[in-house]
Amino acid sequence: MEKIQPRSLYLEVADRIRDLIEQGSLLPGEKIAEKALCETFGVSRTPLREALKVLTSEGLVENLPNRGSRVVRLTRRGVKNTYDVMGALEGLSGELACQHLTDADIEEIRRLHQLMLGHYQRQELAPYFEVNQQIHERILAASNNDVLIEMYNNLSQRVKRIRYSVEMGSANWAKAVADHEAMLEAIEARDGKRLGDILRAHLGHKLEVAAVSGIIDEE
Amino acid sequence: MEKIQPRSLYLEVADRIRDLIEQGSLLPGEKIAEKALCETFGVSRTPLREALKVLTSEGLVENLPNRGSRVVRLTRRGVKNTYDVMGALEGLSGELACQHLTDADIEEIRRLHQLMLGHYQRQELAPYFEVNQQIHERILAASNNDVLIEMYNNLSQRVKRIRYSVEMGSANWAKAVADHEAMLEAIEARDGKRLGDILRAHLGHKLEVAAVSGIIDEE
DNA sequence: TTTCCGTATTATGAATTCATTATTCAAATT
DNA sequence: AATTTGAATAATGAATTCATAATACGGAAA
Known part of the structure; x- marks a missing residue:
């Protein structure tokens, strides 16, 4: 009931x-x-x-x-600040996740990763982002830290209104995919420190893309 | 006016x-x-x-x-989660601070550090905490990231009600002071990565102390 | 005595009312 | 013509009122 x-x-x-x-x-x-x-x-x-x-x-x-x-208006600086903090939180989520991830969790992430690769190869941006986000959510959830999850979701909400331009630079995209390859390796090795470092660095690439969108004000 | x-x-x-x-x-x-x-x-x-x-x-x-x-009740787990996130945020603050700290800032931190050492040597717990916190605040402020500052202050507020027991283990205390020595070195070298790592690790010690206090509920 | 039920009381949730502060716009002054 | 003044209007801030749900209490039944 x-x-x-x-x-x-x-x-x-x-x-x-x-x-x-x-x-x-x-x-x-x-x-x-x-x-x-x-x-x-x-x-x-x-x-x-x-x-x-x-x-x-x-x-x-x-x-x-x-x-x-x-x-509230989004400024370039504000968005950068937000992404920096989100990066730090993702880094922590990676470190913690490695302590809690079950084999089944990892198998599921591997599956999503392959799915994402397919979307990348076929250059399907929207589905790519969709699956991409699911992977990050899995890791976040596996952190087992509800304070972390709450903080991250708050920040995430703030920048959700940014619609990423369809013209995500192919170089950026390739870099992001490469990051994800490294992430998967770290996860399979349950190397929390390494996963954390990758995740902390990973978010940096999104910014330039975001700046293209029209929603952001210059100050 | x-x-x-x-x-x-x-x-x-x-x-x-x-x-x-x-x-x-x-x-x-x-x-x-x-x-x-x-x-x-x-x-x-x-x-x-x-x-x-x-x-x-x-x-x-x-x-x-x-x-x-x-x-809201403080649980041991909740406090641990909060400190983990604060550690991640402090780590970021350290990395960012090294990009912005002026020579005058560093001089001021050095001064506070010496002040803090004095309180440690004389085992003056309350003044020690006071100055300790000022140092962390300086670094946080120097991060130049208002989102980070906002998030940190929010989390900080949540655990502020914990009154740290006067019986802070002397081993913990010594370790904390040693951390601060290393922090100062990293700051003087403007080594953001190192400072970040130290800060991320630093907060761990506070937890056991906090657990002693009576405010925390077991779940 | 203990448990259950129903009423009385209290506290919360939400709408409404009242007061105060901005905003708009027309008229007057320079 | 441009700026300033002031009344009319509209919007916000806060208190009050009303409705509803939870709690406390008291008596009846087992």
Whole structure:
């Protein structure tokens, strides 16, 4: 029997606004009109404002006193900072994961890796990213550290709105794939230190790609 | 001329509650009675509840639907997880700091280091911790990465309520001081990689100490 | 006595109301 | 014409009110 989970309205609303930001319905820098959102969601201002406060402390929204809320702008520098931290967290996830990964986990990662290689060879960008992310999620989950997972997901959410350009440089792409080859080797050897180092370095490549997208403001 | 900064009430309240948790007036697991807090702060429930939601997404408070809020309990495992992540973040801060530290910064850190050594030799625990923390803060600030600083401060806040036992094992203490010696060397050599590694390893020692304190629950 | 049930009380969740601060826009002054 | 002033409007901030769910309590039944 499934337990019914009473969920607060403000959490529901926060999820919905997160979606709107992620999919680009609410653009960076855009002012968030409370009244309008209340009507679209069919709730009063109280839970909506509570949700906005949560999103503010998550770094997705900013609150200007007496002047309402707006979606935070992504700056090149801010995105770089975010990726740097995500890299450090991924590095830790790799080190920890090697302590917990079961043989079945590794087999599953190997499978995903091969799948990803196929997408790379056929130059299928979207499916490639999809599987790529699944691999990183597996490693993250295997870290067995919920604080780490929480932090990473928060940062990840902040940069999710960046739509990676289809024109990912082929050199970058090749480098990323090579990183993944090395990762798999480290995982199979359960060499946490090495996996950590690879992962810490791995995220660097994404940045230049991101900068191409139009969402990022120069400061 | 100083600009006057209008600050939202809910932020003020959140600060105050954070203080209460940090100083132990609100204990882990304790239920937070909204009405009572409203009276002590002299505000209505609206800003107080908004503050509680912020603290919830900061990981200091948990929200049970229809049953109010409580201060999150610290488990041994949770504290370990938090320290692991803080270690990773400190490691990054070290790497980045070496790219930005000025000669004056390093001179200042050297000064603090000597100060700290003095407290160690005289076995003055509280002042030692004080200066110790200042050193880490200097490095963190020099990272020039505000996302990193924000994340670190959040995690730091979560474990601040742990009062370190006066009986810090002398072996641990000696090890910590030795780490700091190595840190200073790496800083003077501006060897980011090395400093990062030292910092990543450094935080491990605090855990056993923390476990002694009575605030931590076994799960 | 212990357990169960139902009512009374209290606390929380959410909507509404009120107060205050920005914003808009037209008129007046330079 | 450009800038400034001030009233009208709209939006936000916070208190209050209302609805609903949880808790506490007291009596009845086993």
